[in-house]
Amino acid sequence: MLNHSDDRRARRSRRLLKQGLSELLREKKFSDISVRDITDRMDMNRGTFYLHYTDTYDLLHNLEEDVLKDAQEVIDEHREEIKGVNTLKPIFSPLLDYIVEHRNVCESLFGNNASSDFIGKLHQLIYRNGSELICRRWLNAPKERMEYLMNFAAYGTIGLIRRWFDTNMGISKKDLLDMADRLINGAAVQLLGEPQQL
Amino acid sequence: MLNHSDDRRARRSRRLLKQGLSELLREKKFSDISVRDITDRMDMNRGTFYLHYTDTYDLLHNLEEDVLKDAQEVIDEHREEIKGVNTLKPIFSPLLDYIVEHRNVCESLFGNNASSDFIGKLHQLIYRNGSELICRRWLNAPKERMEYLMNFAAYGTIGLIRRWFDTNMGISKKDLLDMADRLINGAAVQLLGEPQQL
DNA sequence: TGATTATAATAACATAATGTTGAATTGTCA
DNA sequence: TGACAATTCAACATTATGTTATTATAATCA
Numbered sequence: 276m277l278n279h280s281d282d283r284r285a286r287r288s289r290r291l292l293k294q295g296l297s298e299l300l301r302e303k304k305f306s307d308i309s310v311r312d313i314t315d316r317m318d319m320n321r322g323t324f325y326l327h328y329t330d331t332y333d334l335l336h337n338l339e340e341d342v343l344k345d346a347q348e349v350i351d352e353h354r355e356e357i358k359g360v361n362t363l364k365p366i367f368s369p370l371l372d373y374i375v376e377h378r379n380v381c382e383s384l385f386g387n388n389a390s391s392d393f394i395g396k397l398h399q400l401i402y403r404n405g406s407e408l409i410c411r412r413w414l415n416a417p418k419e420r421m422e423y424l425m426n427f428a429a430y431g432t433i434g435l436i437r438r439w440f441d442t443n444m445g446i447s448k449k450d451l452l453d454m455a456d457r458l459i460n461g462a463a464v465q466l467l468g469e470p471q472q473l
Numbered sequence: 474m475l476n477h478s479d480d481r482r483a484r485r486s487r488r489l490l491k492q493g494l495s496e497l498l499r500e501k502k503f504s505d506i507s508v509r510d511i512t513d514r515m516d517m518n519r520g521t522f523y524l525h526y527t528d529t530y531d532l533l534h535n536l537e538e539d540v541l542k543d544a545q546e547v548i549d550e551h552r553e554e555i556k557g558v559n560t561l562k563p564i565f566s567p568l569l570d571y572i573v574e575h576r577n578v579c580e581s582l583f584g585n586n587a588s589s590d591f592i593g594k595l596h597q598l599i600y601r602n603g604s605e606l607i608c609r610r611w612l613n614a615p616k617e618r619m620e621y622l623m624n625f626a627a628y629g630t631i632g633l634i635r636r637w638f639d640t641n642m643g644i645s646k647k648d649l650l651d652m653a654d655r656l657i658n659g660a661a662v663q664l665l666g667e668p669q670q671l
Numbered sequence: 672t673g674a675t676t677a678t679a680a681t682a683a684c685a686t687a688a689t690g691t692t693g694a695a696t697t698g699t700c701a
Numbered sequence: 702t703g704a705c706a707a708t709t710c711a712a713c714a715t716t717a718t719g720t721t722a723t724t725a726t727a728a729t730c731a
Contacts, residue, residue, distance in 0.1 A: 284698060284707055306530045309688065320709050325690065332504040394592050398632070419644065420652070426632035427656045434596070434628030438621055446617065454618070454664060458625045461663020462656040481727065482679050507717060518681045523719065 278326045289327050291317040293338050296331070300383035305335065339384060339393050342377065343400055349373050350404050357408055361470075363459065364452045366404070371448055374436065385440060394433060401429040409463065412470040424466050428459045476524045487525050489515040491536050494529070498581035503533065537582055537591050540575065541598055547571050548602050555606055559668075561657065562650045564602070569646055572634065583638060592631060599627040607661065610668040622664050626657045 278285055295313040308331055314321045328334040349369050356365035374381050384393040402425050409421055409428075432455060439451055464470070476483055493511040506529055512519045526532040547567050554563035572579050582591040600623050607619055607626075630653060637649055662668070 278707080280706075282699065282707065288708080304530075306528065310690095311688070321689090322691085322710080323708060326707075330504065330689085332502075423633060423636055423649075423652050424656065426636040427629040427652075428632075430632030430635075431625040431629030431660070434624035434626075435621060437628075438624040451621075454621050454625075457663045458622065458660040461659040461661070462629070463659070464663075465655045465659025466652060476679075478678075480677095480679065486679080508719095509717070519718090520682080520720085521680055524679070528718085 277329070285327070288319065288323055289337075291319060292324060292327065292334055293341070296334050296338060297380050297383055300386065301379070305331070338380065339396060342380060342384065343396055345377075346370060346373060346397075346400060347404075350400075354404075358411075361412075361460070362452075362456050363405075363408065364456065367452055367455060368448065371436075371439075371451070374440070375444060378440075381440070385437060397433055398426075398429050401432055402426065405429060405432075413463070413467045414471055416467045420466055424463055427462060431458060431462070475527065483525070486517065486521050487535075489517060490522060490525065490532055491539070494532050494536060495578050495581055498584065499577070503529070536578065537594060540578060540582065541594055543575075544568060544571060544595075544598060545602075548598075552602075556609075559610075559658070560650075560654050561603075561606065562654065565650055565653060566646065569634075569637075569649070572638070573642065576638075579638070583635060595631055596624075596627050599630055600624065603627060603630075611661070611665045612669055614665045618664055622661055625660060629656065629660070 292313060295317040296308065299308045299312060299316065310324050310331060311321055313331070313334075314324050324334075328337065350366055353366045353369055357363065405428060406421075406425050409425060413421065435451065435455055435458070439446070490511060493515040494506065497506045497510055497514065508522050508529060509519055511529070511532070512522050522532075526535065548564055551564045551567055555561065603626060604619075604623050607623060611619065633649065633653055633656070637644070
């Protein structure tokens with residue numbers, strides 16, 4: 276049914292469709308964007324759309340997955356650097372760089388007119404990767420508390436990023452990173468006590 | 474164009490349409506719900522829908538607004554109780570009661586299939602009401618820091634609620650409230666220092 | 672209460688969007 | 702180059718959308 280080939284033309288079509296949606300999202304609400312809108316703008320046949328995606332939601336979700344996959348790769352590249360240190364900066368810093376670099380598509384996905392679960396997926400990403408760090412520092416903490424802490428911290432971090440984003444990166448990256456470390460650490464220590472090891 | 478009258482028939486129609494959407498959201502994705510789906514289920518004419526809402530998104534947003542309006546009322550009823558105390562429990566507790574009581578519609582709106590900005594709106598609600606408390610305790614804190622703290626805490630709180638919700642309220646309300654107080658307070662103290670007044 | 676007025680609900684309609692198909696054409700990659 | 706795969710194009714049936722006269726119902730008032 277759906278085409279997922281590696282053909283150069285197919286890649287081009289998928290790229291163009293994503294680009295078209297991304298552009299349109301900056302102009303109008305997702306609910307007002309039709310398949311025809313996207314294909315017309317990119318000068319492609321409407322039928323081509325259905326070779327690759329089932330509907331506009333499917334395309335949007337693929338757009339999200341692209342961004343999240345990139346983000347995960349950035350994290351993986353720096354995973355080793357947070358072992359033994361008491362900060363999330365080594366991971367958080369390149370992640371912010373990525374967001375700034377791709378601010379256009381990120382803005383579309385963050386935007387309140389986008390119809391998706393980008394926030395939920397982003398939360399899972401942060402949760403997944405943050406748990407590792409927390410587990411290492413609080414080895415014997417109650418599992419349940421740790422999970423609530425992680426949910427609090429993961430969503431809280433999204434709040435920080437969104438604020439930074441909405442104020443056009445008005446403060447320096449360093450200041451943001453310092454605040455993130457302090458907020459997360461403060462919350463963690465208050466809930467779980469002093470960490471057992473670094 | 475759109476009808477917002479107090480007519481008994483109009484009220485009934487709007488109530489039925491919201492109920493229909495709410496029910497359908499528990500069965501399938503928002504993207505698969507058409508105007509016809511909703512009106513057919515409620516045994517009303519499809520045209521009636523357009524007398525009250527422009528499209529399914531409009532209806533969904535109205536459903537959200539209802540819940541958020543209720544939540545704001547709950548908060549307003551208990552606003553006085555947090556003056557001079559070092560806890561959010563007096564407000565947070567009845568809010569959780571409301572969520573439990575209306576868990577069906579809340580589940581639909583929280584759910585990752587819903588296409589909306591419910592999280593964003595909920596964040597604004599918490600932000601608006603929480604700022605007051607923070608401002609009172611840290612009178613001379615830098616404005617910028619306070620804003621980042623509030624974004625962190627507001628989103629973090631959503632994380633707690635969602636975790637609680639997703640685990641079917643698996644822990645007692647008291648435990649959740651205790652954790653919320655500690656997490657928020659820990660983050661705040663770490664970022665802003667000890668509060669100047671209670 | 673019964674008549675009057677206002678407006679909500681309905682049915683019918685025209686238009687637009689969707690999703691699919693088959694044939695012709697073009698671009699890829701081995 | 703040649704086999705293959707993807708795109709295009711046109712056409713189609715189906716479904717969804719949005720509007721408009723008409724009918725039915727609720728609110729108002731004598």
